Amino acid sequence: MMHETGAAGTIPVTILTGFLGAGKTTLLNHILTAQHGMRIAVIENEFGAVDVDSDLVLASSEEIFQMTNGCICCVVDVRKDLVRILQALLARPEQFDHIIVETSGLADPTPVAATFFMDNDVARRLRLDGVVTLVDALHIEGHLDDPALAGMDNQAVDQIVAADRVIINKTDLVEPAKARALEERMRAINQGARILYSCHAQVDLGQVLGIGGFDSGAALVDPHFLDEHEAHVRDDSHAHAHECGGDECDHASHAHAHAHASHADIPGGVCEAPGNRAEAHGHSHDPSVESVSLTFAAPFDRRLLDAWLAQLLQAQGDDLFRLKGILAIAGDGRRHVLQAVHRVLDLRPADTWPAGGSRVSKLVFIGRNLDRDTLKSGLDWCLAVPATAVLEA
Numbered sequence: 057m058m059h060e061t062g063a064a065g066t067i068p069v070t071i072l073t074g075f076l077g078a079g080k081t082t083l084l085n086h087i088l089t090a091q092h093g094m095r096i097a098v099i100e101n102e103f104g105a106v107d108v109d110s111d112l113v114l115a116s117s118e119e120i121f122q123m124t125n126g127c128i129c130c131v132v133d134v135r136k137d138l139v140r141i142l143q144a145l146l147a148r149p150e151q152f153d154h155i156i157v158e159t160s161g162l163a164d165p166t167p168v169a170a171t172f173f174m175d176n177d178v179a180r181r182l183r184l185d186g187v188v189t190l191v192d193a194l195h196i197e198g199h200l201d202d203p204a205l206a207g208m209d210n211q212a213v214d215q216i217v218a219a220d221r222v223i224i225n226k227t228d229l230v231e232p233a234k235a236r237a238l239e240e241r242m243r244a245i246n247q248g249a250r251i252l253y254s255c256h257a258q259v260d261l262g263q264v265l266g267i268g269g270f271d272s273g274a275a276l277v278d279p280h281f282l283d284e285h286e287a288h289v290r291d292d293s294h295a296h297a298h299e300c301g302g303d304e305c306d307h308a309s310h311a312h313a314h315a316h317a318s319h320a321d322i323p324g325g326v327c328e329a330p331g332n333r334a335e336a337h338g339h340s341h342d343p344s345v346e347s348v349s350l351t352f353a354a355p356f357d358r359r360l361l362d363a364w365l366a367q368l369l370q371a372q373g374d375d376l377f378r379l380k381g382i383l384a385i386a387g388d389g390r391r392h393v394l395q396a397v398h399r400v401l402d403l404r405p406a407d408t409w410p411a412g413g414s415r416v417s418k419l420v421f422i423g424r425n426l427d428r429d430t431l432k433s434g435l436d437w438c439l440a441v442p443a444t445a446v447l448e449a
């Protein structure tokens with residue numbers, strides 16, 4: 057065992073966060089495949105209506121729970137779902153040694169952390185162990201300095217502010233001097249967090265699990281934080297017209313939820329799930345970021361797909377924060393995993409498709425200025441058309 061359950065028998069919870077594509081799932085896979093002897097439950101909150109993430113998490117004996125009905129930081133019902141999942145976990149006869157909650161890449165972890173300080177039975181049986189924030193060494197500065205967010209809340213900043221551990225990941229993609237400069241920048245945002253470096257999230261797990269980040273008396277959470285926050289979100293979801301940047305919003309009334317936090321803003325974000333959009337867009341978190349989810353029943357022609365993806369990233373790489381997909385490629389029995397973070401692209405074969413199941417490709421695009429119809433017709437063009445169909449046409 058890497059660490060023990062708390063003195064009072066509470067189960068430690070780690071909140072795993074980081075901007076889109078920073079390496080959260082990569083770290084999760086590292087944790088789940090390590091020989092630590094712990095029974096770990098994972099609760100994932102994905103941005104985008106089509107669930108790709110669960111396909112990217114390596115199969116393991118651990119249990120994975122998905123929450124895809126909105127953003128965990130800004131939709132009250134999603135946090136209620138979180139509490140329900142936690143309740144179900146606690147009701148099991150065999151207990152977990154550790155619970156990991158992976159936030160979506162656009163989430164502010166602070167209201168998620170506050171969930172564990174509520175005065176209820178679930179929170180009493182759990183203990184927030186720490187907030188671990190992954191940072192993409194190549195892209196983080198672009199997000200911290202995003203001019204489109206001037207005057208608005210910036211989730212990339214929120215995530216670093218709330219961290220007990222900041223992991224500067226993807227060190228292979230930057231010069232050492234740049235990584236050191238980033239460390240300085242992280243320290244300027246959050247002086248209390250320990251800063252680690254990693255390549256493909258290969259960190260010493262003793263540095264990220266069982267860290268007791270909230271054990272010290274300094275890490276106080278205002279017990280009314282969530283009350284105020286939820287009241288605000290509820291009001292907002294009724295009005296749908298509120299903008300935090302406007303006069304109506306009193307940021308100062310929102311208490312800090314973490315000792316490291318230099319500010320605690322109104323959690324918002326953008327969520328694609330139907331029914332949540334209006335609520336989420338009531339906030340001032342970057343409303344220009346959206347997601348487009350597409351599915352295709354026919355397989356892709358690899359050559360056409362490569363050409364189209366290269367052209368897409370060339371033209372729209374700045375705006376394309378994240379692309380994830382599980383794809384069927386004509387003439388190949390394996391599922392292909394597609395990943396892109398801005399202009400860094402990876403498309404590789406994985407395991408074989410389940411026998412007898414349908415080979416439906418799923419793609420999720422997250423970014424700005426994404427035109428669903430253009431993306432769909434571009435991908436339609438990449439589909440492999442059987443020669444017979446061409447002859448018959």
Ligand SMILES: Nc1nc2c(ncn2[C@@H]2O[C@H](COP(=O)(O)OP(=O)(O)OP(=O)(O)O)[C@@H](O)[C@H]2O)c(=O)[nH]1
Binds near residue numbers: 076378
């Ligand atoms: N070169 C390089 N690529 C990495 C590293 N860590 C992760 N990646 C790649 O970056 C991409 C995104 O990694 P994920 O682990 O899926 O990121 P994430 O934070 O879970 O992404 P979202 O859930 O979409 O926010 C994948 O293609 C990874 O293989 C690294 O250290 N170096």
